[in-house]
Amino acid sequence: MALVIYNTLTRKKEAFTPLHPERVHMYVCGPTVYGHPHIGHAKSYVSFDAVVRWFRYLGYRVKYVQNITDVGHLTDDADEGEDKIEKKAREERLDPWEIAQYYTWSYFDDMDALGVLRPTISPHATGHIIEQIELVKTLLEKGYAYEVNGSVYYDVCKFPEYGKLSGRRLEELEAGARVAVNPEKKHPFDFALWKRAEPGHIMRWPSPWGEGYPGWHIECSAMSMKYLGETFDIHGGGIENAFPHHECEIAQSEAATGRPFVRYWMHNNMVTVDGTKMGKSLGNFVTIKDALKDYSPLTLRFFILSSHYRSPVDYSAQALEGAQKGLERLHNSVRHLYRALQKATDSSDVSSPFSIETFQRRFEKEMNDDFNTPKAIAVLFDFSRELNKYLHQPGPHHKPFLQEAERFYQVFAGEVLGLLPEEVTREPSAPIQQMVEKLIQLTVEVRGELRRRKLWPLSDKIRDQLARLGIVIKDRPDGSSEWEIGE
RNA sequence: GGCGCCGUACCCAAGUGGCUAAGGGAGAGGUCUGCAAAACCUCGAUUCGGCGGUUCGAAUCCGCCCGGCGCCUCCA
Numbered sequence: 270m271a272l273v274i275y276n277t278l279t280r281k282k283e284a285f286t287p288l289h290p291e292r293v294h295m296y297v298c299g300p301t302v303y304g305h306p307h308i309g310h311a312k313s314y315v316s317f318d319a320v321v322r323w324f325r326y327l328g329y330r331v332k333y334v335q336n337i338t339d340v341g342h343l344t345d346d347a348d349e350g351e352d353k354i355e356k357k358a359r360e361e362r363l364d365p366w367e368i369a370q371y372y373t374w375s376y377f378d379d380m381d382a383l384g385v386l387r388p389t390i391s392p393h394a395t396g397h398i399i400e401q402i403e404l405v406k407t408l409l410e411k412g413y414a415y416e417v418n419g420s421v422y423y424d425v426c427k428f429p430e431y432g433k434l435s436g437r438r439l440e441e442l443e444a445g446a447r448v449a450v451n452p453e454k455k456h457p458f459d460f461a462l463w464k465r466a467e468p469g470h471i472m473r474w475p476s477p478w479g480e481g482y483p484g485w486h487i488e489c490s491a492m493s494m495k496y497l498g499e500t501f502d503i504h505g506g507g508i509e510n511a512f513p514h515h516e517c518e519i520a521q522s523e524a525a526t527g528r529p530f531v532r533y534w535m536h537n538n539m540v541t542v543d544g545t546k547m548g549k550s551l552g553n554f555v556t557i558k559d560a561l562k563d564y565s566p567l568t569l570r571f572f573i574l575s576s577h578y579r580s581p582v583d584y585s586a587q588a589l590e591g592a593q594k595g596l597e598r599l600h601n602s603v604r605h606l607y608r609a610l611q612k613a614t615d616s617s618d619v620s621s622p623f624s625i626e627t628f629q630r631r632f633e634k635e636m637n638d639d640f641n642t643p644k645a646i647a648v649l650f651d652f653s654r655e656l657n658k659y660l661h662q663p664g665p666h667h668k669p670f671l672q673e674a675e676r677f678y679q680v681f682a683g684e685v686l687g688l689l690p691e692e693v694t695r696e697p698s699a700p701i702q703q704m705v706e707k708l709i710q711l712t713v714e715v716r717g718e719l720r721r722r723k724l725w726p727l728s729d730k731i732r733d734q735l736a737r738l739g740i741v742i743k744d745r746p747d748g749s750s751e752w753e754i755g756e
Numbered sequence: 757g758g759c760g761c762c763g764u765a766c767c768c769a770a771g772u773g774g775c776u777a778a779g780g781g782a783g784a785g786g787u788c789u790g791c792a793a794a795a796c797c798u799c800g801a802u803u804c805g806g807c808g809g810u811u812c813g814a815a816u817c818c819g820c821c822c823g824g825c826g827c828c829u830c831c832a
Binding site for chain 1: 761767769779797
């Protein structure tokens with residue numbers, strides 16, 4: 270079954286065909302770097318990470334561009350208010366450049382922790398002022414924009430398709446308008462392409478219209494088209510950005526080039542916390558760094574991928590704890606497989622107990638259906654149950670089969686969903702690591718001897734003490750013991 | 757006021773016209789076990805917010821109602 274993607278533009282699932290054979294050009298709106306990333310960012314970028322990984326699994330070369338917004342994003346509506354980064358800079362008594370850099374690093378740190386692969390290009394808005402100015406000039410030349418007092422606005426009335434992505438019409442928007450009208454604008458929904466810098470504004474650049482700075486929407490058009498072409502395959506982002514941000518991107522880009530901008534629009538849904546939307550004013554704002562104090566990065570990632578990217582998800586202790594247990598179950602199964610693999614013989618007189626290919630096909634089918642990660646995860650669990658049953662039987666186990674099972678986990682749980690910890694995937698360990706493992710093994714063996722002599726209090730003490738160090742001992746029915754580093 | 761989404765077992769969450777309504781957590785019973793943990797087996801919604809309608813057939817389509825949420829203003 271071929272890959273189908275839900276396209277916000279057409280509001281239906283469509284078969285995916287790339288513009289250029291075997292290549293995918295994809296852009297996802299990146300963060301505005303004025304604060305630590307929160308779990309909403311986590312959902313968005315983990316979701317699109319799974320998308321990228323799936324494209325690569327399917328054999329596409331993916332050019333994945335994700336911007337860093339470090340200028341132009343204002344705090345208020347109607348192109349009024351302060352630049353978010355300059356505001357934060359004032360609060361923290363740093364200059365805006367330092368703020369942007371600091372939170373850019375914070376963002377990448379958190380994404381690395383969550384196993385989100387880096388985009389192939391991470392352009393900064395401030396690094397593309399020239400491209401943005403050029404785009405504004407084009408829009409002025411073509412009559413889609415007008416200049417007022419050193420600012421340039423997009424003239425939405427000149428673009429009849431404005432609203433096609435979000436299903437809105439200008440007349441309706443006007444009727445429900447709650448924004449104060451900026452007197453410089455011809456129409457309330459005209460938006461700023463370039464803003465005149467007021468005295469005291471730090472981030473400013475010379476332009477044909479005087480010193481100023483770019484509007485928020487223009488950066489995405491300028492950078493996406495620079496790196497991906499005037500028409501490209503996929504544009505992703507949070508659903509709340511469909512209007513006005515993505516609508517404005519379409520208006521700018523298509524007006525400037527006369528060509529379709531994006532072929533498939535993908536929007537992820539929101540994260541709520543205990544049932545309500547996250548908001549700084551509500552005091553329920555959970556940063557990724559906060560979440561990682563309570564849960565492992567993989568738990569967070571598993572939690573996110575356990576619901577569909579287009580569904581909203583509620584962050585709650587109960588849900589996260591459930592996710593943690595579920596992920597442990599999956600990891601345990603992988604560990605059991607590794608243990609069995611070490612003991613397995615090459616004897617070919619035993620046959621494969623079940624078809625791994627069946628599970629592979631199911632997994633592919635689910636991911637090909639608009640990246641249905643919850644169902645794909647369910648396939649992993651079904652697979653684990655079958656495998657556990659087989660491993661639970663006394664040996665000998667079929668080594669080629671176990672190797673195939675290992676590959677299944679590595680590819681689908683590991684490479685595609687990014688849910689396997691290093692501990693079960695890593696290459697032969699470093700010398701110091703090997704020594705630690707031998708020390709633990711020695712301790713476990715001593716405890717085994719104590720148990721044979723029925724010295725329970727002392728053997729339990731060793732188990733408890735190791736547990737405090739994060740080393741979990743599990744005794745097996747035959748009297749042997751295994752150990753592992755806890756989650 | 758306009759646009760849109762959701763309501764599936766105790767919790768999370770797939771399924772969107774027709775095989776037994778996935779999967780995970782929690783729970784119950786069992787196997788194993790010095791205890792613990794893990795693993796394995798078994799059980800768990802005759803039912804999908806409510807009421808009507810369309811249909812041979814609906815959780816899935818339509819209408820109304822109840823409840824929750826998002827966007828329309830910055831937000832992943």
